[in-house]
Amino acid sequence: MTNTALxxxxxxxxxxxxxxxxxTAGWELVLTARGAADLERVAxxxxxxxxxxxxxxxxxxERLARAVPELNLLxxxxxxxxxxxxxxxSVYPREEFGALLETNVxxxxxLIQATLPALRATRGAIVNITSDAATGAYEGWGAYGATKAALEQLSNVLAAEEPDLAVWWVDPGEMNTRMLADAVGADEASGATDPAKVAATLCELVWSRPASGRVSLQ
Structure with missing residues (x-):
């Protein structure tokens, strides 16, 4: 039976x-992102x-949930x-913080609520990508870190409420991504870890299916 990931x-x-x-491992994938052209090319x-x-x-x-009547990994x-x-x-715009909470928490x-029936059907797994900013006091990262701390606690409680699922909240460490470049500059971001290396480690987590919990890949 083929596994499905969203x-x-x-x-x-x-x-x-x-x-x-x-x-590459043979999974069926449902992918989403805001940039339609890039997403469709990748797909x-x-x-x-x-x-x-x-x-x-x-x-x-709701469209995403309908696309995955059974789901092994979110x-x-x-x-x-x-x-x-x-x-x-001290000067963070409150309306911008509200928008960040909407996106990150x-x-x-x-999406978890919408796909829970599909995940329960397969005793599937959830990976919520978080950050060391959720636990560390880094100047300038307060609003972002607060949203990731909230996501970590949601994950923690969800793991207790859904014992048949695997729920991991994963701190991948600094990666060479556009987001990091936007935060610290392209030169500094270029020295961070290749996302492909992090993805390989994440897949090992999925294959081995340890107990639910926080996972740091730093």
Whole structure:
């Protein structure tokens, strides 16, 4: 029986690297991201299903859930960075913080809620991509880190409430992605870990299926 994965933020970075690794392993993939052209190109290359859209849109979440009547793996990888350059909390715009919470916390929970029946049917797994900013006090990263801390606690409680599922909240460490480049500059980001290496480690996690919990790949 073929395994099925749903990956958000799949058009570049870690989402793309993970989709590529899973496709090579024979998984069926449903991929989503906001950039339709890039997503459809990736899906065509991998033989995957592309459903472009914004994960903060409830109608889009429902479309994704209908596409996976049975689901082995949900990866909540799509994430926003927030205001750049990264401002201190003393001047962080409250409306921008609300939008960041919507993207990084509320949207992943909404997609989990919508796909839980499909995940329960296969005793599947959920990977929520988080950050060391969820636990560390890094200047400028307060708003982003707060959203990731919230996502970690949601994951922690979900693991207790859904013992038949595997729920991992994964800190991948710094990766050479556009998001990191937007935060720290392209030169510094270029020295970070290749997302393909992180994706390979994540797949090993999925294959071995350890107990639910926080996983740091740093």
């Amino acid at each position: 990956i958000t933020g799949a058009s570049r970075g870690l989402g793309l690297a993970l989709a590529t690794t899973l496709a 065509a290359e991998l033989g995957a299903t592309a459903i472009p859209g914004d994960v903060t849109d409830p109608a889009h979440v 990866v909540n990888n799509a994430s926003g960075l927030g205001v750049t350059p990264l401002p201190p909390l 509320i949207a992943p929970l909404a």
